Amino acid sequence: MTYANNSPIPITVLGLGAMGQALAGAFLDAGHPTTVWNRSTGKGEQLVARGAVRASSAEEAVRAGELVVVCLVDYDASDKVLTPLAGALAGRVLINLGSDIPQRAREAAAWAKEHSLDYLDGAVMVPVGVVGTERALVLYAGERAVFDRCGSALKAIGEPAAFLGEDHGLAAAYDMAMLDFFYGAMGGLVHAFALARAEGIDGAALAPYLNTIAGILPDIVERTGADVHSRVYEGSGANLAMMTASVEHILHTTKGRGLDTGQLVAIKAAAERAIAAGHGPDSWSSIVEVLDER
Template identity: 55%
Template sequence: MTKHPLKDHSLTDHSLSNQPRPAVAVLGLGSMGQALAGAFLDAGHPTTIWNRSDGKGDGLVARGAVRAATPGQAARAAEVVVVCVVDYDAARAVLDQAADDLPGRLLVNLTSDTPERAREAAAWAEALGVDYLDGAVMVPAPMIGTPEALIFHSGTRSAYEKYEPTLKALGGRTAYVGEDHGLAAVHDLAVLDFFWMAMHGLVHGFALAATEGVRAAALAPYVKVLADLLADMVDGTAADLDSGKFPGDLDNLTVEAANVRHIVRAAEHRGLDAAALRGVLTAADRSIALGHGADNWTSIVEGIRDPA
């Protein structure tokens, strides 16, 4: 059995050339951090864990993880250091404690934030001479380590390629999206923009039906029909946006905006908050005013891009 560096009570740099899997350290043991560490253990990686407060990670230790006393100690025990905490300020506070121990290792930041913060973190790592990948986890903790789990990574391509098998222990749909360290956050924000707007629409539609006594469970089968239709529309919408052409031969924005308008009217008449739908309608009306009334729904993007 391969010795784990801390099990051997050595806190100095070590060679991992004889190990079947690179040693990893996970800094931060919230529900996501624990899931990440658990996936590494399941994949056979010697795993060191650290958390700011006591009382977390006992189950991981029982499965073979080693608890470090400090972030620096955890980093010294690993070839790949993963940090996943509440925000970038918290991540920086943790990583500052390990700054002297990070050079020569790959730092993977799976803390969600903006592209700007990701690039700032990358500049900090570069100043230390540390290979850095920024990342975004797109699934809940229970899905980590499954073939369906999607995680974005961006940053040093050579580092990603070297450790791709290690990173894919966290999710079968792990994706590298480019050298710009901010691109994982861009993908994160864009996909979640769609997700949360869709979730709002789902709940809002159920709430609208409920005002007339229709139970959500009764409406659900019909919502699924439209959800399947939406999934089928993704590629075509993307193609229209990338080409900048919005053919309105099958539908047009003027007609679709009228449909949204009567939903807004019905929702407000029933005392529901229709602010999000009003935002959709405002963008559509703005696009129509810009001359896109005869174009398809995707031309609403012009009203989104020009909110003035």
């Protein structure tokens, strides 16, 4: 997204938390004239020193950019900022990179459509230190034509910019699913270290062995995704009943050491529901069939 003379377009960033500052910094690094605004004062001095323009109001900031990127804590916050600015946003591309649930993203898209605004919803899937690098995964959803208008500018914060589809809730849905995996894994990770410590094992000594588990996860993710898509759960190598017995052993050890058992109890309960539904001979992936409680 450039001017006719191929100069980088002006971009506005609303919200200067750690992620907002990282986004604005990446746009500056790519040569985009960048205007910034934050609800509270005292943030963004380094960006201004690098050439960003600090707007005195959200409306002033919006009118300075062709691409307006919002990065606030959630959609309650962004709604408060954006609702009075529908007129100022006309003719610009609005992208919300804050975090919230898919339904809120769809509601924001409906508001934008009501006001004839070009809108994309997005999710930044990396820490602030990775923004602006080739390892920065940023997801987008919305009208393809709108994405195509600004896709080149968006590569400044993460390349490739990943377009998921025209349902505005898709970026948030991917975000929730990926973070579901991440936080579940992180819960298991710290619990493993707690169990090791209770057994007198130093964390640093365990870490290299845990990394062997982490190393097999990519293949497991691919295989599980294929199983869930096909709904075929071949379990000849390691079936659910056998693996649930292992969970029971971990749970017994955990209880014996007086550690929290919440996550393990939940895992075992889901596995036992799947076994009761006839999935004992199937793979661990078959648990997905009993997780929908509607």
